[in-house]
Amino acid sequence: MRRGDRRLIRLLNGIAIALTLSWTIDCNLIGLPLAVLQAQEKSGVSVPPNKALLRVLLPKDAQLEIGGEKTQSTGEERLFLTPELEPGKTYFYVLKLINPNGFRQVRMRAVEFQAGQEVVVDLRPGKDTASSEIIFVPTSEEVVLKMLEVAKVTKDDIVYDLGCGDGRIVVLAAKKFGARGVGVDIDPDRVKEANEKVRKEGVEKLVEIRLGDALNVPDISRATVVTLYMLPEFNRKVRPILERELKPGARVVSHDFEVPDWKPDSVITVSEQGGFRDHVIYLYTIRPRGKSD
Numbered sequence: 001m002r003r004g005d006r007r008l009i010r011l012l013n014g015i016a017i018a019l020t021l022s023w024t025i026d027c028n029l030i031g032l033p034l035a036v037l038q039a040q041e042k043s044g045v046s047v048p049p050n051k052a053l054l055r056v057l058l059p060k061d062a063q064l065e066i067g068g069e070k071t072q073s074t075g076e077e078r079l080f081l082t083p084e085l086e087p088g089k090t091y092f093y094v095l096k097l098i099n100p101n102g103f104r105q106v107r108m109r110a111v112e113f114q115a116g117q118e119v120v121v122d123l124r125p126g127k128d129t130a131s132s133e134i135i136f137v138p139t140s141e142e143v144v145l146k147m148l149e150v151a152k153v154t155k156d157d158i159v160y161d162l163g164c165g166d167g168r169i170v171v172l173a174a175k176k177f178g179a180r181g182v183g184v185d186i187d188p189d190r191v192k193e194a195n196e197k198v199r200k201e202g203v204e205k206l207v208e209i210r211l212g213d214a215l216n217v218p219d220i221s222r223a224t225v226v227t228l229y230m231l232p233e234f235n236r237k238v239r240p241i242l243e244r245e246l247k248p249g250a251r252v253v254s255h256d257f258e259v260p261d262w263k264p265d266s267v268i269t270v271s272e273q274g275g276f277r278d279h280v281i282y283l284y285t286i287r288p289r290g291k292s293d
């Protein structure tokens with residue numbers, strides 16, 4: 001490949017990344033108020049062409065947050081009208097359901113929509129198979145450091161933490177190794193905390209935190225290292241995405257939970273000082289297509 005071609009490819013990559021970033025920012029409706037429709041308005045609602053209607057089905061005593069804001073309406077069916085939207089553009093809200101006494105107490109789902117659409121979101125127990133129930137349990141600093149060392153992270157890496165919590169993994173990767181990082185979390189509270197940590201630690205130039213579903217990260221193929229501290233069900237779902245999108249040589253490091261059906265390069269146990277239990281780190285490397293061992 002000629003030097004000019006390489007320069008062109010770098011330029012195109014840069015444009016693609018910029019487009020992806022602006023997509024993420026534009027389409028996150030966090031903080032924009034929703035209009036709540038009253039019970040008597042619920043039947044026969046027609047969706048205005050420049051807004052979307054969310055019809056949420058859930059247990060009647062469940063609390064619901066949309067886009068990081070607590071909603072006040074109650075009942076088993078709740079309707080919300082979005083602010084005005086640009087036609088043809090895809091937006092999303094994260095819905096967070098808090099079931100006061102229930103089994104599966106907190107669940108979160110990113111819901112996508114466009115202007116003019118009515119979207120039914122079924123969060124009822126037994127019907128909801130799409131929401132995430134994985135809550136924030138931080139990885140200790142000692143284990144984070146080990147994960148990054150095991151993956152041999154350097155300043156040339158781009159680390160994606162899928163389900164980044166308070167952002168500690170990507171922040172440490174940037175501070176200690178100079179790596180760039182993207183943290184994705186579905187919980188608006190975590191995204192806020194992670195952004196605060198990024199600012200406090202002064203790594204804004206290297207680290208980006210995004211709100212969204214980690215199973216739907218449009219530019220995951222940029223990652224040279226992916227870190228996970230997620231439950232087996234998530235790892236099962238993310239596996240084909242990583243197999244399809246990551247480049248050969250990319251490393252995947254998972255805390256405590258294996259990626260089903262992958263063979264780790266190494267499995268390391270960390271006995272934390274003063275911790276109550278051992279932690280396990282699984283390291284995987286993406287092989288060239290068609291090659292596995």
Ligand SMILES: C[S@@+](CC[C@H](N)C(=O)[O-])C[C@H]1O[C@@H](n2cnc3c(N)ncnc32)[C@H](O)[C@@H]1O
Nearest residue numbers: 132134136137138139163165185186213214229
């Ligand atoms: C166990 S914590 C791990 C946090 C961080 N990676 C660490 O190791 O300290 C899991 C995080 O994943 C987030 N999460 C759960 N499901 C998610 C999803 N589908 N997409 C993005 N984040 C998700 C939760 O909000 C939580 O912050």
